[in-house]
Amino acid sequence: MALDLFPLAGMVFDDNAAAADRGRVVSVSMFVAVLCLCLVVGHLLEESRWTNESITSIVIGCIVGTIILVSSKGKNSHIVRFDQELFFMYLLPPIIFNAGFQVKKKQFFHNFLTILLFGVVGIFISFVIISAGSWKLFPKIGFTGLSIQEYLALGAIFSSTDTVCTLQVLHQDETPRLYSLVFGEGVVNDATSIVLFNTIQKLDVSKLEGWAVLHVFGDFLYLFSTSTILGIAIGLLTSYALRALYFGSRHSTDREIALMVLMAYLSYMMAELSQLSGILTVFFCGIVMSHYAWHNVTENSRITTRHIFATMSFITETFIFLYVGMDALDIEKWKAMKTSLKTCFGIYGIIIFLVLLGRAAFVFPLSILSNYISSHSETSLITLRHQVVIWWAGLMRGAVSIALAFSQFAHSGVTWDPVYATMITSTMVVVLFSTLVFGFLTKPLINVVLPHHVHHGSDQQPKTDDITLSLIPPEDSAESGLQQARRSLSQLLARPVHTIHAYWRKFDDKYMRPVFGGPT
Numbered sequence: 001m002a003l004d005l006f007p008l009a010g011m012v013f014d015d016n017a018a019a020a021d022r023g024r025v026v027s028v029s030m031f032v033a034v035l036c037l038c039l040v041v042g043h044l045l046e047e048s049r050w051t052n053e054s055i056t057s058i059v060i061g062c063i064v065g066t067i068i069l070v071s072s073k074g075k076n077s078h079i080v081r082f083d084q085e086l087f088f089m090y091l092l093p094p095i096i097f098n099a100g101f102q103v104k105k106k107q108f109f110h111n112f113l114t115i116l117l118f119g120v121v122g123i124f125i126s127f128v129i130i131s132a133g134s135w136k137l138f139p140k141i142g143f144t145g146l147s148i149q150e151y152l153a154l155g156a157i158f159s160s161t162d163t164v165c166t167l168q169v170l171h172q173d174e175t176p177r178l179y180s181l182v183f184g185e186g187v188v189n190d191a192t193s194i195v196l197f198n199t200i201q202k203l204d205v206s207k208l209e210g211w212a213v214l215h216v217f218g219d220f221l222y223l224f225s226t227s228t229i230l231g232i233a234i235g236l237l238t239s240y241a242l243r244a245l246y247f248g249s250r251h252s253t254d255r256e257i258a259l260m261v262l263m264a265y266l267s268y269m270m271a272e273l274s275q276l277s278g279i280l281t282v283f284f285c286g287i288v289m290s291h292y293a294w295h296n297v298t299e300n301s302r303i304t305t306r307h308i309f310a311t312m313s314f315i316t317e318t319f320i321f322l323y324v325g326m327d328a329l330d331i332e333k334w335k336a337m338k339t340s341l342k343t344c345f346g347i348y349g350i351i352i353f354l355v356l357l358g359r360a361a362f363v364f365p366l367s368i369l370s371n372y373i374s375s376h377s378e379t380s381l382i383t384l385r386h387q388v389v390i391w392w393a394g395l396m397r398g399a400v401s402i403a404l405a406f407s408q409f410a411h412s413g414v415t416w417d418p419v420y421a422t423m424i425t426s427t428m429v430v431v432l433f434s435t436l437v438f439g440f441l442t443k444p445l446i447n448v449v450l451p452h453h454v455h456h457g458s459d460q461q462p463k464t465d466d467i468t469l470s471l472i473p474p475e476d477s478a479e480s481g482l483q484q485a486r487r488s489l490s491q492l493l494a495r496p497v498h499t500i501h502a503y504w505r506k507f508d509d510k511y512m513r514p515v516f517g518g519p520t
Contacts, residue, residue, distance in 0.1 A: 031322075034064055038318050053314070054162070054321045054398070055439050058432065061325020069329050084410075087403045088278075091316045093268045096279050098313035099187050100286025101294075102306075107180035108287075114181060114370045114382070118390070119188025120224075122366055123159050126358035127196060131155030133354040141346035143339065145419035152200045153408045157427065158355055160193035161186060162398025162435065170389075175450065178386050182393045190400050191280045195223045197404050198277070223277050230274070231281035234267040235288025239516040242296040256297040257305055260289060296517040320399040321435075328428050336421035347426050352433065355395060363391040385449050392445060396434045402427055 042056045108115070135151040138144070146154070163186035170179045199219045238260060264285055271281035294302060339347075367382040367390070374381070382390070405427035409420035512518070 031319075034060065034322060035315070035318060038322055042318075052439065053318055054435060057318050057321035058325040058435060061322040062328060063325075064322075065326035065329040068326075069331065084403050084406045087320070087399070087406075089272075091320060092279065092400075092403075093265060093282050094309070094312040094316050096187070096190070097264045097268075097282045097286040098309040099183075100283040101290045101309050103183070103187075103287060103290075104176075104180060105287060105291060107176055108184050111177060111180050111184060113373075114366075115184035115188055117366045117370060118181070118185040118363070120192050122185075122362035123189060123192045123196065125362040126159045126355075127152075127155040129155075129358035129361055130158050130351075130354045133357070134350065137350045137354075138347065141350070142343050143347060143422070146423075149200060149203060150408065150423075152203070153197060153404075154423070156193050156197040156200055157401050157404045157408065158351060158397060158430070159189075159196070159358070160397065160400040160404065161189050161394040162396045162400070163393045167393075170446065170450075175386075178389060178450075181382070181386075181390060185390070185394070187283060189394070191277060191283060192220075192224075193400065194279055194404070195220055195227075195277045197407075198275075199223070224280065226274075227271055227277040227280035228284050230271055230276060231267055231284035232288050234263060234270070234281070235285040235293065236516055238263040238285075238289060239292035239296060242293050243515075243517040246296070253298055253301045253304065256301040257308065260293060260297075260305060261308070264289065292512070292516040292518050295519050317399075324399065324402060324428070324431060328432055333415070333421050333425050333428075336416050336418060337425055338418040339422045344422065344426070347422070348429050348433070351426060351430050355397070355430070355434070359391055359394050363387055363394070388449050389446060392438070392442065395438050397427075397431045398435065402431055 038053070038057045038060050041060060042053045045051050045056060131152050131154060134154050135148075138146070163182050167179070167183055167186075170182065199216055202219070203216060242256060242259065264282060267285040268278040268282040271278040294305065297305070337344075364387055367387045371381045405424055409415055409417075409423045415421050415424060508518070
């Protein structure tokens with residue numbers, strides 16, 4: 001009889017495993033169906049331009065979460081459980097790679113110094129204000145239990161922005177420089193906040209001294225530079241392979257696209273394995289591929305890659321915001337936290353206030369600095385109206401903040417620590433509030449600050465070709481080498497960005513494109 005129990009136990013185990021597998025299939029099917037609903041509703045609301053895909057997905061997620069919560073009698077509110085590893089390994093790479101692949105490179109690099117000011121220096125200013133402010137103000141409302149390292153992590157978490165709402169309202173043709181600044185800062189901001197967060201995770205707070213700040217900054221510069229170099233190297237390798245092998249001669253569109261997709265993902269994984277910033281690596285890999293590799297494939301591959309990368313990015317973004325709306329009603333996190341309602345609202349208010357203050361503390365001063373170091377003839381000034389739009393664009397928090405909060409305060413999407421549960425729910429509330437409230441107000445604000453019928457002449461870029469020609473001496477020029485060097489130096493001091501761009505174009509045309517390909 002005892003022997004007969006083992007087959008019976010095996011059958012019970014197999015039945016349980018089959019039931020679990022069936023439950024996962026049902027959950028995934030339901031989530032895909034809701035994703036399709038988000039696409040349809042987003043398309044119907046597209047013309048109004050009052051909302052965007054992120055707001056639509058969050059609202060639908062909240063509605064679906066409420067239905068599941070009621071149907072399960074308060075036991076559950078979401079179909080799938082959030083996993084930060086899933087987010088960083090599979091959901092984030094397509095979004096960042098598409099951002100690099102679709103970026104307007106000319107505008108991006110023309111404004112690169114200003115974008116770095118906002119996306120790197122600005123992050124550190126915001127990080128200091130949010131970390132120090134929360135460390136100082138949280139105990140005053142009766143909330144304690146966080147360590148110094150967790151306060152620093154909090155600063156990195158809420159320094160990450162989501163500029164989707166503003167970008168969907170701005171007109172790239174009317175305000176190209178403003179659009180480039182908002183878009184470029186958004187991408188660099190996410191990369192910087194993740195690198196800063198990872199640096200803080202490695203920081204030994206017990207040995208925190210005066211030199212620790214320089215050590216953190218040094219680690220950040222190392223991660224930033226090496227990640228960028230790795231992305232550029234893999235992008236160039238892919239471009240050379242496509243040019244040397246020329247798959248198009250044998251009509252191998254599938255192989256061309258597969259190689260680009262796999263090499264892009266390989267760049268991200270190699271960066272993560274090397275403990276570098278995968279987000280920076282895959283972003284610059286996308287820029288290099290769009291500059292060289294994209295021109296080495298067939299016309300069919302060019303059209304297909306544009307749509308494939310944009311579609312993958314769109315689906316993953318919708319997936320993330322849909323889950324954010326559903327997870328806001330996760331009953332387990334709300335039960336785990338023991339903080340009073342008054343203290344919770346105090347935390348929400350403090351974080352939103354510090355986000356507003358931290359954003360203003362660097363946008364307006366750094367805009368003045370950017371205007372000061374730029375000559376009037378080289379680039380347009382960032383007007384006060386543009387500064388207000390840039391400030392507003394960075395007030396919304398998104399999926400990166402949520403993923404970093406889960407990475408810091410949860411394990412596999414679950415936490416039973418009351419303090420950690422409070423921080424996760426606070427992050428969710430701030431993301432929901434900033435996306436919904438600030439997102440809905442973005443359209444009327446920009447209509448007031450930047451009326452569409454007004455074309456700002458100051459936002460137009462000067463023609464680079466004229467500048468390039470002024471830097472290239474004619475063949476019969478009688479100038480000596482010293483005179484040419486002196487003239488080039490004066491141009492560099494007067495117009496640094498365009499001078500560097502002009503010499504890069506000469507180098508690119510002469511040495512890079514013959515090897516790696518590119519537009520003829």
